[in-house]
Amino acid sequence: MLNHQQNKFTMAKNAAAFLSENEAITSAIPELQNHHTALKAKCDEIEAKDTERITIRKGKYLNKVSEKSEAINKALGISGAVFAFARKAKNVELAERSLIFRSDLQNMRDTELAAKLRFIKELAEENLQSLEPYGITVQKMNGFTQKTIMFEKAIEDSGSSFAVRKGNLKTIRDLFTELNAILVSTDKLADSFLEEYPDFVNNYRIIRRIKKFGVRHRKVPVTQTIQSDATPDAQKSS
Template sequence: MSDKEQNKLDMYDAVLSLLSDNKEIVSNIPALVSSISRFRKVVDEIRREERTISSEAFEITIRTSKLKDDLIFSLVPVASGLFNFAKENGDLRLKEKCRITQSHFVRMLDRDLLEKAEILRSLAKDHLLKLKKYGINAQKLSEVQAKMTSFRNSLGNKVASFVSTDTMTPLQELFNEADRILSKYMDNYVESLNGSYAEFYDEYLWTRDIENQDAVKVMMELEEENESEE
């Protein structure tokens, strides 16, 4: 959920809380009571959808992390074997290319890790016949290739789970429905109470504007930070 959506959801909660605290006033308009019920159901659906999205994103992150670990564990013996081969044969250039430990792999960015994995796999393939005594064979390189592919594919899934598309998501549709109920029905019904319950109406308007107030607050805080840095 984006910050904008979270601010909007906070506003929804504040509106529902205000209306719940003023049931006696709200009950004067049965249509408003009905609209509130519909609105609350949509807000509950938004929360369920958000929990589902968060759970799926978490599972993808965990799966990607495991695949990254699997790739690293398969690369360590390849890098070590190449390093020892280069050291024993006095190949300083190859030695420097393979001077890398597990901790170095772990600290790499995902893209850099995949690039390094391909370099090591290619180097090992070029010297494959001479690397048998170092525990490197065609099967191990095939395993590295398979784990590279799995990790690369998982990164694609991870990005897809966080990047929005042109197609409206179920969550966006729910927010649109909540906004429609608010603006088309609830706002108008509450406005009709203005004459008899002016204070309640003013409080409702203030609550409806919470998401804009939060945006202004953030902008003011950023401006203050910039001024302090200057």
């Protein structure tokens, strides 16, 4: 949920809880109880949709992080073997091309890293026969190739999840529109108790005020408050 949605959601949950605590009063109007039930159901629906959005985002992200870490580990093993072979063969160009550091790979963008992994794979395949004494076998190369493919798929899945999350946000926005309609009708029904239970209505109205929870408000200096409260004539005379 967005910040303003979270504030409204918290208010709606508090309103539903208040109505639950005062069922002895609200039971006098069956339609108000129906609205109370609808309010709780809509809050549950919003919460479930938001949890789904967060789960998708977190799951795709963690999968990409995991695949990236494993791909980098394999890449360093392969490139390290190529570098060792190049140094022994006194192949300066190959040694320079295969001198790769973990920090460089970790700091790359996803697409850059994917390209670098393919580059390392090509270097190793060009010298595969010479790399066997360095522990690079066909099986190990196949494992690296598969891991590279899995990382690229994780990048793609992470990108596609953005569209899903965007769709979820639209759904949540629509649910809040429905929630607002329920709240407005509930307000009118609650007002029916104003004469008989004024405290109930007043407390309900207080809860219905949307607060920006967690926001720190700047204090206005006392001198500024006094000056703003002064009459125009008093301000002129001063």
